[in-house]
Amino acid sequence: MDSVMDIPHDQLGRTICDLRISVTDRCNFRCTYCMPQEVFNADYRFMARAELLSFEEIARVVSLFAGLGVRKVRLTGGEPLIRHHLEVLIAKIAGLGAACASATTPVATATPGITDISLTTNGALLTAAKARALKDAGLRRLTVSLDALDNEVFSRLNGVAFPVDRVLQGIDNARAAGFAPVKINMVVRKGVNDAQVLPMARHFRNSGCILRFIEYMDVGHSNAWKMDDVAPTAQLINTIHREFPIEPADPNYKGEVARRWRYQDGAGEIGFISSVTQPFCGDCTRIRMSADGRLYTCLFATEGHDLRRLLRERHSDEYLTNWLRDLWQAREDRYSETRSERTVALEKVEMSYIGG
Numbered sequence: 392m393d394s395v396m397d398i399p400h401d402q403l404g405r406t407i408c409d410l411r412i413s414v415t416d417r418c419n420f421r422c423t424y425c426m427p428q429e430v431f432n433a434d435y436r437f438m439a440r441a442e443l444l445s446f447e448e449i450a451r452v453v454s455l456f457a458g459l460g461v462r463k464v465r466l467t468g469g470e471p472l473i474r475h476h477l478e479v480l481i482a483k484i485a486g487l488g489a490a491c492a493s494a495t496t497p498v499a500t501a502t503p504g505i506t507d508i509s510l511t512t513n514g515a516l517l518t519a520a521k522a523r524a525l526k527d528a529g530l531r532r533l534t535v536s537l538d539a540l541d542n543e544v545f546s547r548l549n550g551v552a553f554p555v556d557r558v559l560q561g562i563d564n565a566r567a568a569g570f571a572p573v574k575i576n577m578v579v580r581k582g583v584n585d586a587q588v589l590p591m592a593r594h595f596r597n598s599g600c601i602l603r604f605i606e607y608m609d610v611g612h613s614n615a616w617k618m619d620d621v622a623p624t625a626q627l628i629n630t631i632h633r634e635f636p637i638e639p640a641d642p643n644y645k646g647e648v649a650r651r652w653r654y655q656d657g658a659g660e661i662g663f664i665s666s667v668t669q670p671f672c673g674d675c676t677r678i679r680m681s682a683d684g685r686l687y688t689c690l691f692a693t694e695g696h697d698l699r700r701l702l703r704e705r706h707s708d709e710y711l712t713n714w715l716r717d718l719w720q721a722r723e724d725r726y727s728e729t730r731s732e733r734t735v736a737l738e739k740v741e742m743s744y745i746g747g
């Protein structure tokens with residue numbers, strides 16, 4: 392295995408720090424901007440069980456990436472909590488082993504270099520027991536997606552009439568299990584849920600949760616994205632500032648995706664992820680893996696790289712490490728900096744497949 396000194400840089404000088412792993416392409420929601428019912432219906436072909444990487448295969452991939460500089464792992468999907476016994480995978484990545492899945496030890500570093508394991512979920516399956524099992528297995532950070540506080544708006548947006556109270560309960564369960572702070576992701580679409588920005592801000596002030604407003608992106612090719620649908624961060628900042636004065640806060644680390652702001656009255660922190668109006672490709676150190684083991688060097692990619700085939704051909708760690716290094720060194724992605732009518736129309740891979 393190569394030394395830490397030998398970590399690869401891509402064509403724009405970026406290292407590889409974050410690995411986002413989609414553990415399933417299935418979801419119990421049908422959010423209109425992500426998995427619209429018209430496309431993701433009974434005729435849609437989801438991955439078969441045998442196509443999914445096993446937990447052992449995923450853990451091997453993580454350890455190979457750790458040797459190339461990856462420090463953070465985020466589990467996503469589809470809806471990651473649909474994958475049974477996800478805490479067993481978390482324990483494996485944390486280096487604790489499946490047998491210790493219920494231990495209360497914090498994240499171990501037996502997998503060299505992995506210091507942070509996080510999860511993004513819609514919160515529907517976040518029972519008190521599940522939240523505790525995830526925490527005990529070594530999950531460090533948890534993000535729950537919630538696009539509206541009003542039950543009618545939320546039911547319409549999630550496509551399956553899922554009640555907002557149950558997501559709020561999931562967030563409470565996460566907090567009770569010791570996740571602090573829980574982050575809340577709200578994708579804001581103009582004319583759809585932008586009227587929910589202030590109610591959401593009000594609800595999560597003083598809660599200890601960090602609410603993050605995400606600009607609606609042209610991921611995939613089934614949501615008919617238009618620039619006009621984006622609620623620009625600058626407008627949201629004005630809207631919130633008029634009601635609850637806010638001020639910018641320093642980033643926690645270089646390359647942090649969310650710009651941090653805080654309430655001037657001490658009611659906590661909020662964030663803005665503005666990949667459309669303020670792209671951050673220059674600092675993008677993320678690589679993504681689909682549930683069937685394809686690697687994507689950009690969220691807006693049209694094609695992936697088939698790692699599963701290589702894993703199942705039983706190549707050595709050294710062979711796979713060299714293949715991954717070559718892949719990263721060839722990377723020149725900067726989609727959000729070059730977005731145009733032409734790129735918006737490309738057949739990009741779906742968010743539910745590649746993971747958020």
Ligand code: SAM
Nearest residue numbers: 425468469470511512513536576607608742747
């Ligand atoms: N199902 C989980 C969830 O919703 O949290 C994890 C996967 S989901 C694809 C990850 C995140 O991507 C969610 O916060 C979701 O709101 C966000 N997302 C999906 N489509 C998006 C889009 N077109 N633009 C911006 N964010 C999007």
Ligand code: SF4
Nearest residue numbers: 418420422425469513
């Ligand atoms: Fe499912 Fe998450 Fe996509 Fe909504 S955003 S459809 S919860 S994967």
Ligand code: SF4
Nearest residue numbers: 672675689690726727
């Ligand atoms: Fe990274 Fe691609 Fe997003 Fe740019 S557009 S920040 S390269 S994922």
